[in-house]
Amino acid sequence: MNLVRRALFTLGLPVVLVALWWLSSAGSTDFFWPPLETIVRAFPETWTADPILNDVLPSLARLAAGYLIAVVAGVAAGTAIGSSRTLRALCEPVLEFFRAIPPPVLIPVIALFAGYTASTTKVVTIALGCLWPILLNTVEGVRSVDEVLRDTARSYRFGRLATLRHVVLRGASPRIVTGARQALSLGVILMVISELFGANRGLGAAIVQFQRSFAIPQMWTGIILLGIIGVALSGLFRLVEHRTMAWYRGVRQAEREG
C-alpha cells in the first residue's frame, strides 16, 4: 500500500505533464512544435548505436572526468582551507572573485590553450564549474566539525591522517555531499554548454546540429535524452548518498524526535 502510494506520488505529476504535452501537441502543424507522437517515433531512429557511441558516451565520459577532478580538487583544497585560519583569510577574497565568474566565460580562454574541439577544454570547463560548490561546502563542513569530537580525537592521540580520515572528512561529509549534489546538476549543464562552442561531436553539439539543420523532432529527442540522463544521474547520486549517509539521516531523525 505504502509502496503503491509512493509510486503514485513520484510518477503522478510527470505522467500528467507528458499527457498534457501529448494532447496539446497532437495534430500540431507548427514546424517548431511537432506533435509528441512524432518526437517519440523519431527517438529510436535518432539515437542509434553510432550517435550513442560517438556523441552520448564521450559527453558522459567528459562529464565524469571533469566532475571527478572537481570532487578531488574541491575536497582537497576545501579541507586545507577549512582547517587553516591563515589560509582561509588569504583565500577568501580570491575565492569570491573566481566563484563570481560564470565558467562558460572561461571557455574561450581555455580554448586559446587547448583548442575548441579538444576534450581538454570541455573537461576543464566542467571541472572549473563544479569545483566551487564542492570547495565552498567542504570549507564550511570542515569548519563545522564538532569541537568535542576533535578533542576526543586529540585526547586519544589520533594521528594526523586518522584525524583527517575518521573525524574531519567524515564530519564534513554531509556538507561535501550537498556540494557534490549541486555540482552534479551544474556539471550536466556545463557538459552541454561546453559543446556549444564549435565542437563537432557530443550530445550538446548534436542538439545544436539538429537545430541548425532544422531537424526539429530530432532536436527535441536530444533534449528529452538530456533530461533522462539528468534524472538517471541524480538517481544514481541519491543511491550512493543513501548508502553512505545513513548515519546522518539517523542523527537528524534522532534530533527531531529528541
Next chain:
Amino acid sequence: MAHPTAALEVTGLAKTYRGHGRDVEAIRELTFHVDRGEFVCIVGPSGAGKTTLLRCIAGLLDSSSGRVTLDGTPVTGPPAGMAVVFQEYGRSLFPWLTVRKNIELPLKEKGLVRAERTTKVDAALAAVGLTESADAHPWQLSGGMQQRVAIARAVAYEPTVLLMDEPFAAVDAQTRADLEDLVRSLWRQLGVTVLFVTHDIDESVYLGQRVLVLSNRPTVVLEDVRVDLPGERDQLRTRSSQRFTDTRTRVYELVQRAKKGERPETVPELSAVRPPAGRPPAPSDRAR
C-alpha cells in the same frame, strides 16, 4: 619532590586566557596530586574554571605556568595514559561509527592487533552492560547509554588516569544514579585512577575518596576534604548515613563560601602547599 605514590601531580598550575587587550585569569595556582588508584572529585562554584583545569590536565589546553605530570612524565600534549569522558556524550561519540567501532578506533590508533582489540572491546561492553547494543549507532541509544559507550571507550583504552568532566550533568536523575554506581564499580574492579569533575556536591561525596573544593575565579584549591565513607557504597544507605550528611554539609558550606569569594588566607607558595607524602592535608591543617 615527587610523590612516589602519585599517578597525577599538578604543581602550580595557572591559566590566563589572553584576549584582545583583555586577559582573563581563569586559574591562579593549583597544586594537588592524585595517588595511584585513588578516586578524587573536584567541585567548585560554576565558573570556577573546572573545565579549564581538566583540559589543561588532559593536555588539550596549554597552561600559562606550572606543571602537570602523569606517572612522573610532564604532560605537554594529550598523554597516552589518559582517557577523557566529556560531558557532551552526544558530541564525543562518532555518529558514523557503531558502538563497537567507537570503542575500537582508539585501540586501533594505539596499534593493537585485531584479536586484542576484539577482546578488549567485548570486555568493556560487558563491563558497562551494553553487549546487546554493540552494533547500534550512538544516536539510536538513550543519553545514559551513550555515556556508557563513552565510558566503555575510555575504560577499554586502559588509561592510568581516567578524567571525567561533569559526565552525568546532562542525564536524568535515575540514569545518573545508575551511572554513578557503574563508575564506582568499574573503579573498584579495574583499579584505575579517577579524577572526576562535577558541580554536584552530593555526587562528589558519594563517589570520591577525596573532594577538592575550588575557589571562584581566579581559581585556587580552597580545601581538600577527605571522604570518610566505606568502600562499599550504595545509593540508599550511603546517602542516608550520618557521615555522608556531615561530609556533604561540609563541602556544601565550602562551596557556598567559595561562591562568596572566600579564598585561602594565604595563597600558598609552591613549597608550602605540598601535603606530607601519601596523605592529603587534614581539614584542620588549613586556615579556615
